[in-house]
Amino acid sequence: MCLLRELYGSGVEKLRIEQHNFTTPSNKKLEISTISSNYHIEVNPSDVGIQDRVVIQELIKTVAQVNQLDSSQRDFKVVILTEVDKLTKDAQHALRRTMEKYMATCRLILCCNSTSKVIPAIRSRCLGIRVAAPTVEEITQVLQNICKKEGLTLPVELARRIADKSQRNIRRAILMCEACRVQQYPFSADQEVSLPDWELFLRETANQIIQQQSPRRLLEVRGRIYELLTHLIPPDVIMRGLLQELISNCDGELKTEVVQSAAFFEHRLQLGQKAIFHIEAFIAKFMAIYKRFMEDNIADLF
Amino acid sequence: MEFQERPLEMGEKRSAICLSCRIRKAHPRGLVSGQGTRQASFPDQKPDPSVGLFSSRQHMVDSYSLTPMGEIAKIGFSGFSEQDSNNLLSSLVNGGSYIVQDFWFSLKVARGFAVVICSCADLAVHKKKIEEVESWLRTHLSPDVKRPGILLLTGPTGAGKTATLRVLARELKYDINEWANPDVKRQYNEWNQTGGVFTSGSEYSRVGTVSDSQIARFQQYLLSAYKYNTLSIFGSEVEKKKIILVEDIPNIFGRDPSSFHGILRKYSQTGRCPIVFVLSDGATGEFNKNVLFPKELEHQINITNISFNPVASTSMNKVLNKVVATELALKTSNFHPPSKSVVESISMSSAGDIRAAINALQFACLKDSSDLVIKPKSKVKAKRQKQDTKGKAKPTDDGELASIGGKDTSLFLFRALGKILYCKRDDPSNHTDLPKLPSHLQDHERDPLLINPEDVIEKCNISGEYFVAYLHQNYLDFYSTIEDIVRASQYISDSDFLSRDWNSRSRLQQVGASVSTRGLIHSNSARARFTSSGTGLGWKPLHKPQWYTLCKQRRESFDVSRSLYKDFTQHVILHTEILPYSMSLNVTSLSLSKRNFVRQICRFTHTTSSRSERLDDNAVDEDDSSQRLEETDDSSNTRDKFVLDSESSNTGTEVIVENDEEEYNIEEYND
Numbered sequence: 020m021c022l023l024r025e026l027y028g029s030g031v032e033k034l035r036i037e038q039h040n041f042t043t044p045s046n047k048k049l050e051i052s053t054i055s056s057n058y059h060i061e062v063n064p065s066d067v068g069i070q071d072r073v074v075i076q077e078l079i080k081t082v083a084q085v086n087q088l089d090s091s092q093r094d095f096k097v098v099i100l101t102e103v104d105k106l107t108k109d110a111q112h113a114l115r116r117t118m119e120k121y122m123a124t125c126r127l128i129l130c131c132n133s134t135s136k137v138i139p140a141i142r143s144r145c146l147g148i149r150v151a152a153p154t155v156e157e158i159t160q161v162l163q164n165i166c167k168k169e170g171l172t173l174p175v176e177l178a179r180r181i182a183d184k185s186q187r188n189i190r191r192a193i194l195m196c197e198a199c200r201v202q203q204y205p206f207s208a209d210q211e212v213s214l215p216d217w218e219l220f221l222r223e224t225a226n227q228i229i230q231q232q233s234p235r236r237l238l239e240v241r242g243r244i245y246e247l248l249t250h251l252i253p254p255d256v257i258m259r260g261l262l263q264e265l266i267s268n269c270d271g272e273l274k275t276e277v278v279q280s281a282a283f284f285e286h287r288l289q290l291g292q293k294a295i296f297h298i299e300a301f302i303a304k305f306m307a308i309y310k311r312f313m314e315d316n317i318a319d320l321f
Numbered sequence: 322m323e324f325q326e327r328p329l330e331m332g333e334k335r336s337a338i339c340l341s342c343r344i345r346k347a348h349p350r351g352l353v354s355g356q357g358t359r360q361a362s363f364p365d366q367k368p369d370p371s372v373g374l375f376s377s378r379q380h381m382v383d384s385y386s387l388t389p390m391g392e393i394a395k396i397g398f399s400g401f402s403e404q405d406s407n408n409l410l411s412s413l414v415n416g417g418s419y420i421v422q423d424f425w426f427s428l429k430v431a432r433g434f435a436v437v438i439c440s441c442a443d444l445a446v447h448k449k450k451i452e453e454v455e456s457w458l459r460t461h462l463s464p465d466v467k468r469p470g471i472l473l474l475t476g477p478t479g480a481g482k483t484a485t486l487r488v489l490a491r492e493l494k495y496d497i498n499e500w501a502n503p504d505v506k507r508q509y510n511e512w513n514q515t516g517g518v519f520t521s522g523s524e525y526s527r528v529g530t531v532s533d534s535q536i537a538r539f540q541q542y543l544l545s546a547y548k549y550n551t552l553s554i555f556g557s558e559v560e561k562k563k564i565i566l567v568e569d570i571p572n573i574f575g576r577d578p579s580s581f582h583g584i585l586r587k588y589s590q591t592g593r594c595p596i597v598f599v600l601s602d603g604a605t606g607e608f609n610k611n612v613l614f615p616k617e618l619e620h621q622i623n624i625t626n627i628s629f630n631p632v633a634s635t636s637m638n639k640v641l642n643k644v645v646a647t648e649l650a651l652k653t654s655n656f657h658p659p660s661k662s663v664v665e666s667i668s669m670s671s672a673g674d675i676r677a678a679i680n681a682l683q684f685a686c687l688k689d690s691s692d693l694v695i696k697p698k699s700k701v702k703a704k705r706q707k708q709d710t711k712g713k714a715k716p717t718d719d720g721e722l723a724s725i726g727g728k729d730t731s732l733f734l735f736r737a738l739g740k741i742l743y744c745k746r747d748d749p750s751n752h753t754d755l756p757k758l759p760s761h762l763q764d765h766e767r768d769p770l771l772i773n774p775e776d777v778i779e780k781c782n783i784s785g786e787y788f789v790a791y792l793h794q795n796y797l798d799f800y801s802t803i804e805d806i807v808r809a810s811q812y813i814s815d816s817d818f819l820s821r822d823w824n825s826r827s828r829l830q831q832v833g834a835s836v837s838t839r840g841l842i843h844s845n846s847a848r849a850r851f852t853s854s855g856t857g858l859g860w861k862p863l864h865k866p867q868w869y870t871l872c873k874q875r876r877e878s879f880d881v882s883r884s885l886y887k888d889f890t891q892h893v894i895l896h897t898e899i900l901p902y903s904m905s906l907n908v909t910s911l912s913l914s915k916r917n918f919v920r921q922i923c924r925f926t927h928t929t930s931s932r933s934e935r936l937d938d939n940a941v942d943e944d945d946s947s948q949r950l951e952e953t954d955d956s957s958n959t960r961d962k963f964v965l966d967s968e969s970s971n972t973g974t975e976v977i978v979e980n981d982e983e984e985y986n987i988e989e990y991n992d
Contacts, residue, residue: 304811
């Protein structure tokens with residue numbers, strides 16, 4: 020956004036949300052919302068699932084076909100595509116062709132969390148800029164700046180603790196800080212930093228898995244996983260969170276095996292349709308590994 | 322019988338057509354598995370030997386039955402000589418059997434029940450059911466009943482629903498006025514034959530023109546049927562009471578049930594004589610019943626529902642033997658009394674369908690005399706597992722019979738799941754040629770299965786994917802060790818993996834289902850031996866898969882959030898970070914539109930959390946085994962349980978939600 024302002028001036032901040040409609044070759048209607056100004060358009064094409072190819076082609080075409088009227092400005096528009104790593108292969112190939120074709124009138128900014136899922140053809144056409152996660156110090160700094168501007172006093176310890184808990188995610192850190200403000204003001208240094216409910220819930224679930232390994236417990240855990248899923252927590256996030264919690268609770272020897280099975284089922288989860296099958300298989304696997312380990316340990320003790 | 326209203330003194334052609342309808346009417350619903358083809362192949366284009374063979378006896382029956390069948394039959398076959406010539410040659414045998422079927426079935430009704438057996442004591446239906454129907458009829462036929470009763474008879478095909486009604490009609494002395502679906506095609510043909518001019522005074526003026534909708538006709542029929550008595554040509558004795566029987570509900574109502582309900586309501590206000598609906602529940606029957614006769618309608622206009630069970634094999638045997646005895650008494654030339662074991666196997670293979678059983682019996686009696694050499698086309702499949710599991714060693718002859726007359730029984734989902742999950746095994750000593758596993762694989766050794774998993778899946782009428790979902794929902798209860806579950810869950814995961822590609826999904830789905838069922842069976846090491854199958858476990862409740870409702874909920878709330886947060890394009894971040902926090906944030910500082918947004922979000926998060934409560938509940942429910950497969954949830958008792966449950970799970974988060982809710986309530990008042 021700052022970059023855009025550099026390019027175009029303040030006009031870029033007049034944002035509007037638009038609904039774009041597309042028709043696929045099979046006559047299916049698609050609808051996608053975009054954020055745009057006169058100079059740029061931001062869209063998350065992976066919203067429409069497997070039909071994203073159509074969106075990409077049509078959208079860029081329409082944007083690029085109109086030349087910039089105001090000649091005092093730059094002679095191109097900007098298209099921001101988010102979550103490029105979630106695009107289908109099909110769409111990525113389409114993107115490759117489109118981005119070359121309309122290079123004269125538009126520029127693309129692609130955002131993604133990892134380039135490993137972006138095809139090499141696109142990677143070679145782009146200038147890769149890695150935006151590293153902010154360090155704890157930086158987050159602390161940002162939080163204190165914000166608080167100063169808001170007219171609040173934020174103790175350094177609390178800022179640091181928030182930054183620690185935010186997993187170096189600045190958005191989370193700011194949200195956490197805000198939540199703390201609602202919870203209690205003036206801040207105290209040892210005040211509790213609240214985590215999202217679902218993370219607490221997931222932690223409890225992991226604890227349940229650690230406590231007992233039995234079919235009945237697995238059934239209870241399944242109920243909890245279902246609950247998380249209804250809260251719109253994506254299955255891969257659940258998987259990752261579970262793994263983190265479980266790993267931190269188990270012995271070093273087990274970690275390789277656990278991570279390996281987690282990777283295996285995570286892969287399955289990406290490919291398959293019914294996430295619960297794979298998550299459950301992973302939990303069962305972990306239970307078995309953990310149980311065997313505990314039994315061995317007990318046997319060693321005596 | 323059915324056609325008292327049809328004028329019999331019409332011209333020859335008309336009566337031929339009329340009769341073709343009549344013959345079709347005689348078996349309005351499926352008798353055997355080849356239900357779809359039967360009607361198409363029914364009209365025979367050749368004088369079939371079997372027709373000639375039976376024509377003499379048809380005349381014998383004529384004196385008993387109400388319509389002159391023999392004559393009509395002759396006309397009927399000549400009348401249809403040009404049609405359907407393509408598909409009949411292929412199955413001369415079938416064609417023969419259809420005609421015969423028709424004949425004997427009417428024999429069953431006309432003579433078997435009414436003349437020889439004479440009373441409802443000999444019906445194959447359970448006595449209690451007959452009494453139930455009878456008492457209903459008695460109360461609703463009595464003259465002091467103001468409002469007409471509506472009775473709904475349900476049950477599997479061939480359970481004797483219509484037969485009961487007819488026999489009772491004879492005993493209680495009332496007439497049956499039956500609705501017949503108008504045959505549009507027939508009318509069209511007729512219209513063509515008469516050169517595009519309708520003959521006046523024909524039945525069409527009564528039934529209505531071609532353009533009349535089925536709904537309108539049905540309504541007209543119901544509302545006028547009770548008004549007129551049958552014309553008494555021979556000088557009537559006593560005016561009989563009447564009931565209306567509707568067996569073929571016009572299938573337009575399947576699509577438009579509300580208009581059907583409207584007609585019924587209207588009838589219940591104005592009608593005078595009781596009306597009986599007969600519905601057989603096949604694969605789609607249950608659906609039909611729920612759609613056509615929903616519970617609230619049943620309460621509203623007082624519909625009585627009596628459901629019939631399949632005919633028990635003992636009473637079926639009795640009836641079949643009686644039929645045989647009657648036939649023997651008649652001493653017709655080409656009747657060969659079947660052996661007792663044959664009769665038994667017929668009654669068993671028909672799975673409670675007495676109509677199919679009688680047809681099969683008839684075929685069996687034919688077999689010896691005619692040249693129809695019956696060879697089982699395929700080897701006797703495991704289809705008749707019902708017999709197999711009962712463990713009766715049958716001679717091959719019976720196998721053949723079952724392959725003719727046997728009903729293609731479909732398993733109920735409940736039983737199919739049970740078969741997989743309980744996985745009964747056979748005694749290995751019964752099988753001598755079993756290969757032995759090498760010693761390092763010893764722990765994978767299992768006794769032979771009694772079932773074939775693929776057949777079970779095939780028979781329970783749902784897709785493999787769905788079946789796996791059911792299995793997945795229920796398998797945990799049946800395992801005792803976590804190691805077994807590891808293997809089982811991996812197999813399930815495998816099966817999902819197999820069907821990942823949409824291109825080949827339709828085919829691989831079956832493979833996946835097979836993998837997961839066999840995997841589940843194999844990995845349950847506690848039930849590896851046949852001795853273990855008899856003991857343990859006991860009855861466990863089965864549940865519907867939660868996955869599909871979950872997906873639906875998820876999609877719904879996703880759409881909600883998408884429409885609310887149009888300016889967020891990254892949903893993962895929105896759902897995992899922003900929403901959970903915005904729940905606990907103060908909303909007053911936001912602009913009005915934003916506030917509205919957040920309010921809705923509050924509502925949204927609140928509803929999802931209440932949803933999850935319910936889900937939690939379900940999890941508890943499963944433990945308490947209160948929610949069975951057939952049952953819908955009972956919200957009252959789940960409430961109580963939640964109180965217990967919420968204490969254990971996430972009290973902290975719940976409190977936050979509630980606080981937030983209060984906060985926002987206050988705000989609303991401020992506005």
